[in-house]
Amino acid sequence: MLRVEGITRKFGGVTALSDVSFSVAKGEIKGVIGPNGAGKTTLFNIISGVYSQTAGKVFLNEDDVTGLSPEKLALRRMVRTFQNIELFNGLSVLENVMVGVHTRSRSGVLSCSLRLPRNLKEERSIRETAMDCLKFVGIEDLAGMSAESLPFGKGRMLEIARAMALDPLIILLDEPAAGLNSRETAELGRLIGKIRDSGVTVALVEHDMELVMDICDSIVVLNLGNKLAEGTPREIQENQEVIAAYLGE
């Protein structure tokens, strides 16, 4: 599904990522872990087209998508969420998710201004799709609220619902459990499983080891910009190098 090859990124003189390669198989949940400063978020920013890399390639379904902008990647049904949730303030919860349906709708400036019948029909189906996504994550009762008034945990759920509205093939979650309490984290774990069961491949960067070990099918460990190890949760837990890196040896 997703393959990265030799990703290298330098900021000035600092090498944030050096020659990182791995792949994510269709239908799996892939975890990317590593101590602070390992380059996890930078890696996600590069894959999702927000940053450009110094060297390396990204493949989506064996198509070279290196250097494509986030909006082009969205058309290829790759989507992501953000560590510090990026909601559209000033829009309602439902409207936030409706923006997620953008790539699956057509109406342009003219047909929207004139409210042509075609546009009205599309608007109805956008609304239905968005409502379904809210139901999928379980916050449909909040549809009419304004996005900025949501508590943090619900905001996280909204961001995932919005991403799901894109009907993605793969979803990248950037530290989805950050800032959540243990009950919310457990809920999140179940939701991620549900996303995978609906046929969407998942890749996530995460600090919460319990969550990662619990839900991931395989894990990549980064340390100081290098790939340290890759394997099943069990293999990673027993890997001496990984243990050493986390203990700060």
Place this chain on the structure above:
Amino acid sequence: MVRDVNSLVKYAIFSSAVLLAPLLFSGGYLMNVLVFVGINTLLAVALNLLLGYAGQISLGHAAFFGLGAYISGVATATYGMNPWAALLSAAAAVGLVAFAIGFPILKLKGHYLAMATLGFGIIVYIVFNETVDITGGPSGLSGIPNFDISGFVFDSDLKNYYLVWAVTLVTILLSANLVNSRIGRALRAINSSEVAARVMGVNVSLLKVQIFTLSAVISSVAGSLYAHTMTFISPASFGFNFSVELLTMVVIGGLGSVYGPLFGAVLLTLLPESLRAFQDYDIIVYGLLLVLITMYMPGGLVRGIHVVTSFARSKFASEVVKNAQG
């Protein structure tokens, strides 16, 4: 749906008010002022699409207004073109200009965008002044014909009032449709988080240019309306000060609200007229309003009023509940 019905009712009430207003003020000087209110409302609606919804500032909108007015004026007064054809050609030409400069200009953000649009506005203003052979320079261009429809000439304030307000009302309706659609949501998304909008597949740079172009075209139409109702134009009406005045209208009325620009335009057009005696104070009042409203009422007057009324309503509701319980 309820919201739709509500807004339709509001729109109907507002339209009938516009339709009936001349019965109250018919004739006299005020009619002329109300024509201006209409043109300014049209301009404020245009700027609000860009600034209030997409969150992109422009300090050069007076230039698009001026280009519309001058293209219309020169085409009709000098080359004898039909005013309606001139209006359409001006709109098309201004649209092309806006589309072309839109890509490099809208790559800039915040303060830089403000400065670039301001620079564009001043260059256009200087060209109006210096191309004396074409525009008549600082002393202006006169002899611009009125609009006419097969012999019916729009030559009085009352006729022009209905013409201008017809265009303005239709534009308000269309822009209200637009902002509550797929495109409008994408615009508001850009305003809030550009990177998240891109991740959702919104082609941010193209959409910004499209809305910039639309906004410029509406301003150009306002310019043509202005030229053919006034029959005389001069560069002074299209300078930096007017761009700031437009900005003030939108900010005072309320960024990103359908009727905000209307409030702003009415207030800022009528205020100086009613304060004739204090003519020199209007500039200070603008400055003070800009600062105070941005600091203490970021939603503008429309939202300010809304907050007050909904507060009163909730107070009333809780009283009712209390009484019912008691």
Place this chain on the structure above:
Amino acid sequence: MPNCGCETETMSHQILQYALSGLSTGAIYSLIGIGFAIIYNSTGIINFAQGEFVMLGGMMTYFFLSLLRLPMLAAMCLSILLTTAVGVVFERLAIRPLRNANPLSLVIITIGGSILIRGIAMLQFGKDTHSIPAFSSNEPLVIADATILPQNLWILGITFLIIAANRYFFYHTINGKAMRACSHNRRAASLVGIGVKRMVLISFAISSALGSIAGIITAPLTMTSYDVGIMLGLKGFCAAIIGGMSSGVGTVFGGLLLGIFESLGAGLISSGYKDAIAFIILLLILFIRPQGLFRKAETERV
């Protein structure tokens, strides 16, 4: 038409003359531009009211000279002091309460502030154009075939003195170093105990002082009125943009370059379009090299 090669000679003579007079206008733009850069670097705000400080400098000096009959030096010092006070009050009342507002609100606030200052100046000083006497004689000096007014030399001298003082301040004093730290990373600066709020206040004070000095030294040549701030401010901003928003050499070059281009353009092409030159340069730089002429592009971090 004379044909003795003296045509090219007059041409080069003219160019020299235009360049010389452009130099002192350019110095003024540099001073204003540095004011923009100092505030931008410490706050991330482009202060649209910068030009009004320039206007206040000139207009207040005129006011103190002609109405209060103060001696020249006293009038100048007093107006620099008062303009600085206006800058500080502006920061305290309009900028500080909005520290975390979005850029759009800040743009609008500083525009509002500039209109307000201009309006008050208009009420106070009237709409007339004024001039203040030159600092020394009005006899033109002849340098290498070109003539130059003593006031131009004053402008150049004072500008370079101020730029040197500015550099000393930023590199050799505690407050200056703290301000540089703020411009690199505001959060890190506050973590090591630098009072960022105070630095912002100081940057407004310095910028308004620089602006008023620019306004005073140019007033004998270019006249002053309540509305000169808009154009001078914008051109100072243009200088700062060319210089990549540096509060030092870059902006000085930017200002001088702009002054010379303008003067040559006005002399050789058309004086009517003189003001347009600055804005065409501004747009070109913003479109092609928004980081300025002398700076490498930096990657924006999300």
